[in-house]
Amino acid sequence: MEIEDFERYSEIITNWIANHYREIRNFPVLSQVKPREIFDSLPTNPPEEPEPFEKIFEDFQNIIFKGVTHWQHPRFFAYFPANTSFPSILAEFLTSALGIQAMMWITSPSAAELEEKVMDWLKKMMHLSENFHGVIQDTASTSTLVAILTAREKATDFEINKNGFSNQKFTVYCSEEAHSSIEKAVKIAGIGSNNLRKIPVDENFSMKTDLLEQAIKEDVQNGFKPICIVGAFGTTGSTAVDPLEQIGEIANRYGIWYHIDGAMVGSALILPEFQHYLKGINTADSFVFNPHKWLFTNFDCSAFFVKDKRALLETFQLTPSYLATDFDQQVNNYRDWGIQLGRRFRALKLWFVLRSFGIKGLQDKLRYHISLAKQLEKEIRSDCRFEILAPVNFNTICFRYKPTDANLTDSELNEINKNLLDKINASGFAFLSHTTLKNKFTLRFSIGQTNTTSEDVLNTWKLIQNLVGR
Ligand SMILES: *Cc1c(COP(=O)(O)O)cnc(C)c1O
Numbered sequence: 324m325e326i327e328d329f330e331r332y333s334e335i336i337t338n339w340i341a342n343h344y345r346e347i348r349n350f351p352v353l354s355q356v357k358p359r360e361i362f363d364s365l366p367t368n369p370p371e372e373p374e375p376f377e378k379i380f381e382d383f384q385n386i387i388f389k390g391v392t393h394w395q396h397p398r399f400f401a402y403f404p405a406n407t408s409f410p411s412i413l414a415e416f417l418t419s420a421l422g423i424q425a426m427m428w429i430t431s432p433s434a435a436e437l438e439e440k441v442m443d444w445l446k447k448m449m450h451l452s453e454n455f456h457g458v459i460q461d462t463a464s465t466s467t468l469v470a471i472l473t474a475r476e477k478a479t480d481f482e483i484n485k486n487g488f489s490n491q492k493f494t495v496y497c498s499e500e501a502h503s504s505i506e507k508a509v510k511i512a513g514i515g516s517n518n519l520r521k522i523p524v525d526e527n528f529s530m531k532t533d534l535l536e537q538a539i540k541e542d543v544q545n546g547f548k549p550i551c552i553v554g555a556f557g558t559t560g561s562t563a564v565d566p567l568e569q570i571g572e573i574a575n576r577y578g579i580w581y582h583i584d585g586a587m588v589g590s591a592l593i594l595p596e597f598q599h600y601l602k603g604i605n606t607a608d609s610f611v612f613n614p615h616k617w618l619f620t621n622f623d624c625s626a627f628f629v630k631d632k633r634a635l636l637e638t639f640q641l642t643p644s645y646l647a648t649d650f651d652q653q654v655n656n657y658r659d660w661g662i663q664l665g666r667r668f669r670a671l672k673l674w675f676v677l678r679s680f681g682i683k684g685l686q687d688k689l690r691y692h693i694s695l696a697k698q699l700e701k702e703i704r705s706d707c708r709f710e711i712l713a714p715v716n717f718n719t720i721c722f723r724y725k726p727t728d729a730n731l732t733d734s735e736l737n738e739i740n741k742n743l744l745d746k747i748n749a750s751g752f753a754f755l756s757h758t759t760l761k762n763k764f765t766l767r768f769s770i771g772q773t774n775t776t777s778e779d780v781l782n783t784w785k786l787i788q789n790l791v792g793r
Pocket of ligand 1: 504
């Protein structure tokens, strides 16, 4: 492709994107293709000869597009938002055009210094403790793995890094509602999933801290070494918040690394009305949240904060001679702050977003989403055929259909609600997902796409009411 072609085609693509966002409500949110449909519509062999852009783009529109589930559809209410915004998309154009590797300062000083700057900005916006150091990781899963590896190394004076495992057994703690990425990290870090203690939760799905302390004591008596507690600031199931401050006290008392997973809900710390959580957050050794979930920044962009920078670097630093530079004492080489060597220039899109929205613009958006959640909660509560299954703390509503006239068991209700969810999603009008809370099949309605309106939420609620009949 010549540069003149690139000029022409990029205009075609930009127009297509703008049009796509204009028309996005016309497409089914959940892709309606069958398994293997896309794979089977594509040629068995790669092309021998070059193909024209027009042909490739046509196939994108005719084949690929119908297999896309529209995360940027304003009626995408499944899982969690992975919202984006035009400033973020434009910055991603530039990032891909520059095509840099942000592995160390010298490989692009702007990438390293902008990363430090935007992470400082986030810290200020959220009033995080001054002694946190920020770095952008690809995902919360990676951030949590990095935290647990650092915790393991700090607890063993960096012994496993050097000599591998001895006979010592380690334990990690989280609530039974914690995200699966914690168990995954515990597996990969060589701690073993049987040594992850999933502490029971109370009626609000928050960790019971007396049981946490009891588990730690028992483990110590039985010769285990507790190395990390993971607190949840917004569980995936119901956005429950663990008693963050009390966990901090326990972690402090027993000298255990304290990591807080705020993957989606962490963004809410930019709002003064959620600042009461800060005291707990600031007791942590590390904290992660994803601007790529609920802060209008394209995936991937995970903000990871850690207090003991020395422990982090000692866990991950390795400087072969071909990577040593004269500036290593004065700058951040982010390859030493995590697992990857090659890294994307992720700070650029976050910078575009923070500047384009401003703190006020971001706050307005989040408050709007939260107000929509409250509005929907009220609607659901006023229809006696439905019940709310967890406190609505932020932007996510957990509920189920439960007709009052019939005397149905939980397992019958689970079946009915699963069918209801399938019908909602097959309609293409909206996309919701589910979880299980106290053995109840639960519909989750998570509000956070950038352009979602009150109409999107209320029309989806009407659809649900119509599907269960009058
Ligand atoms: C989404 C989520 C994660 C995983 O985030 P990734 O960035 O996809 O790894 C972890 N924890 C919680 C609470 C989440 O909601």
